[in-house]
Amino acid sequence: MPQSSASLPRRRPSTQPATDYDVVIIGAGSAGLSAALTLGRCLRRVLVCDGGTPRNAPSPGVQSFFTRDGIQPAELLRIGLEQLRPYTTVEVRPARVTELTPGPGYFELQAEGESGRTFGITARKVLLATGVEDELPPVPGMRDLWGRGVLHCPYCHGWEVRGQALAVYGRGKIVTGMALLVSRWATDVVVCTDGPGHLSDNARRRLRQQKIRLNEEPISHLEGKPNGELRYIVFENGEKLARHAVFVHPHQHQRAGFAEQLGCQLTSKGAIRVNKHAQTTVPGLYAAGDITPGPQKALLAAAEGTQAAIAIHETLTREECPK
Template sequence: MIGGGPAGLSAATWLGRYQRSTVVVDAGEHRNRFSEAAHGLLGSDPISPHTLLAEARAGLAQYPHVRLVSGTVTGVERTPDGTFRAEIDGEQITVQRIVLATGVRDRIPELVGITEHYALDVHHCPACDGFTIRGQEIIVLGAGDGVPAFAAELLDWAVRVRIVTDSSHPAVDAVQRTALDEHGMEVVDGVAEALIGEPGALQGVRLADGTLVPGSAVFFSYAHDPSSSIAAQLGCELDHEGRVEVNGFQLSSVEGVYAAGDLTPGLQLVPIAIGKGTAAGVACATSLRGHSTAAPAPDPAPPTRRFATGGNS
């Protein structure tokens, strides 16, 4: 298991329940580690990301064949016998299956005050944090032709949305500007330079020319880079955004390699990452049925036998 965020820990939980010997390698660089809360989890809404992961790790203690390792996987290769050799901070282990849950990295804007404001009144996910800013005036910072659609998501909650786009690298064309105008969304050309106001009490964004764009929250969308270098090493098929293509069982194009969470196509939300991790964990575990896993785990159950009546043993 490479990655110990919600998807990775979810997969590890189910591998543990199937009594598969599992090593979870976690570098601790989870995408929402700066966020105050994760939302939309049934029965735990809201919950801090730290608490969510701490409780998930504590839950793994009941599965003696699951081991958590702090570190970084620097390389993985397939061996001639069909297993995989992974290098973890200079040490090598051999495994029969791999679950990739390495997530994505958000490109954070270079603004004065960004560190203090991030996760309080600066966010990167409309679906995650839109409800918390309902009724406010919102500023969207971004680059690329997907920014208008990103900003339009916030209309479900915001009373006003303004897009700040660097005019030297235009992200909004004339057709898009017309559509935005029809929705009452203003486009301000300029370079965002600094956040104005105290953390949690944002007043707006100051541009390089001194203009103050008013707003009480900022959302940004510059780039969301999948951490897919290990997947690429293994030869997994990637989509046009660099995410790992998987089937309904979270199996990649490489036999024995599964992927889950934000690293795969689809909505990037914690509840969905957990669900994908569950699917990957169960599929990975059952793929080992009839094959012994690494010591000291017991041998998995033998393959299900189908009787002439069509029933399963």
């Protein structure tokens, strides 16, 4: 019979600090749970700190996730947590990490549980999988319709709104690129810049070439349907533009400030720079998911979590098996 994980020998070099866990994962979305699964299969002592609602919670479904296309976000995470149960070295707690401090060869963390009770833990490595927050434009109705009538990613939602009357919100190069992309899913696309669009002559020419209309009137608000879909974009001059959905590319910020506090190198857009092993510029601190540069999709976040877990396990193994 195979040995249980609890009965397997554990050897720790005398130079290696004793810690509560091998790895603490901050964040229990696709990246965090995927990393936990891989590390659990490596018999690593892991704590996953689940800080709450994920970014994609308002969305009706997670699209393009292999074998799970269209699954509800909460159901995807439920399955992920359920499949961690056989791995007894992995613990998941509803907890919000409030402090993260690097020590000599380990990290100290302070966290707050559901009851408000705080507790301290130590870990040899930490994986940040905390995700990002979207900074939606201050247009009334934008937040209320987020995830159904207001969309951020045509790869995630383009199929569901294909052939419908669509809008793209924004200005400059970003709105031009998004509009050209969205026009692959629909022929009736209007760019709404909410005031002067600051578009170059070339950008305007490209939009005209694809028969994408441009409206630079200031927007008053968005009017939605009871199911969260968009009905009208209402302009300050009183005009209404009937649209099924509007795409927007919002600014983002890190949901947690640990990377910046610890001096991790960030990109100009605020993403955490990592090397090919998901390692940040702070030794022992890794990052995966939407907080790193590149496309943002649940499937890609899960893949990054697995990649980070493999790198962490191999680093821990090298430390445990010195030359």
